[in-house]
Amino acid sequence: MLQKSILEKKIKRVTLFGNPVKQSLSPLIHQYFSKETGVLYQYTLCLCTEENFFLKISNFFKNGGIGANITVPFKKKIFSVPHIINKFSRISKTVNTLIKCSNNKIIGDNTDGLGLLYDLKNLFIFKKNTTVLLLGAGGAATSVIYHLLMENCLIYISNRTLMKSKILIKQFKKFGKIFIFEEYKCSQIFDIIINATSSGLYGSYPIFPLSVLHHDIFCYDISYNKNGNLTPFLKLCKNYGVKNFSDGLGMLVAQAAYSFFAWFKIMPNIQSTIMFIRSLNEKLL
């Protein structure tokens, strides 16, 4: 039920729809954005099922919601809902941000790819033909492929369900070099591995040949642990001697900042927000 005070004060409302959502750092990130920019809004979480997802979204906008984020496992499912689809959503057929316009039309956008690039560019030096092993072929993987291809990356996809990798190759091959990762045929030495599976949410990591790990590789997990601990994927990489790695906190904050910009036309400070969240984790340890 909507709190009376919110309606009375007309505080703008934004919600994250997904399943699970309780692990999300997004409310903390948005509280920080709100303080830093002076934009008054409330960011809440909404746990949905496959059955009630569309109804919950529709009720939220009917009741005055001005924007939303969509997370696992609904980034593809939501694609049919918005009246207008922005470029990155159109290409990836995924949506992580909904924006309600003054004429009540809903715009669908995806800020994940921009968020990943922002963070990777801080942590890693792209070269021409950077070789990427991308683990996963769900909404998260799909959201970032176009941006990696625009950086001239060579992408090899490995996913538990092979058919989903094949669909992605078909969808993205017109934009650049993207292949199926086949362990026995691929003699490629990778510059970077990106874990874009949701396995971390369930305390595990995706299966991939550990022989691809080498001293100079950079391992990036697009997920993160709320308490700042290493994700299962990063723990594994570290145990196998990988020196350079990062969780996806930077990407999370950056994609949130681009969503915030889509709603309020102000860009919050990404670096200070990352530092704030990391400092909270340090206090917890």
Ligand code: ATR
């Ligand atoms: P998201 O929007 O976060 O990508 P999703 O669309 O549900 O969520 O996709 C989840 C991805 O993580 C899929 O690639 C899934 O593999 P399948 O396509 O085979 O389902 C992958 N995934 C989830 N749990 C996994 C696990 N334990 N090991 C390997 N891959 C896993």
